[in-house]
Amino acid sequence: MLSVIIPTEGVEQPAVATLAALVPGAAAGIVREVLLVDRSGTGVIERVADVAGCRFLAFEGSRAAALAAGARQARSPWLMFLHAGAVLDAGWIEETTQFIQGVSSSGRPRAGIFRYARSPYADTRWRDGFKFVARIIAGPSAEQGLLIARDHYDRLGGYAPDARRSEARLLRQLGRSSRTQLRSRIMVVA
Numbered sequence: 255m256l257s258v259i260i261p262t263e264g265v266e267q268p269a270v271a272t273l274a275a276l277v278p279g280a281a282a283g284i285v286r287e288v289l290l291v292d293r294s295g296t297g298v299i300e301r302v303a304d305v306a307g308c309r310f311l312a313f314e315g316s317r318a319a320a321l322a323a324g325a326r327q328a329r330s331p332w333l334m335f336l337h338a339g340a341v342l343d344a345g346w347i348e349e350t351t352q353f354i355q356g357v358s359s360s361g362r363p364r365a366g367i368f369r370y371a372r373s374p375y376a377d378t379r380w381r382d383g384f385k386f387v388a389r390i391i392a393g394p395s396a397e398q399g400l401l402i403a404r405d406h407y408d409r410l411g412g413y414a415p416d417a418r419r420s421e422a423r424l425l426r427q428l429g430r431s432s433r434t435q436l437r438s439r440i441m442v443v444a
Contacts, residue, residue: 257328264294268339318420346438366401371439
């Protein structure tokens, strides 16, 4: 039902944290496959993918190009894009299932964005306050993940491999009327 694409930078801990949050979704049958798209070439993420039972894709280029390459390799009709280190809270499975069923039955293309939550272990800084205000004014950021039907992603043109700020561009293209902020929270631990 769902392919999860995670671009990585060759660092094990953030990738493992994200994968651990996806295990219940795989057990519930909502996660069909996970693709780890590594841009570092160190071999660390390839070993993580092997141990975790994920697909591995070595890639050279920008993060947007890595996301686009992962989307091309994905086999499912729904795509979820997460940054390495993004951890979904426990309610994401049921809400994601309901969202996919609702969009599929309505025939109206929509994308889901998870609700940002600051890690309880992170030190609060002034910069965090500015990021919070920016989220309110500018809308969601790429750190919040993206849940989108493959055909809707393709119609929008997906992530442009050579465009600056491609992730932000795709979120802007979706617009407020075509995206839903899900209740499930996402924390970035790295």
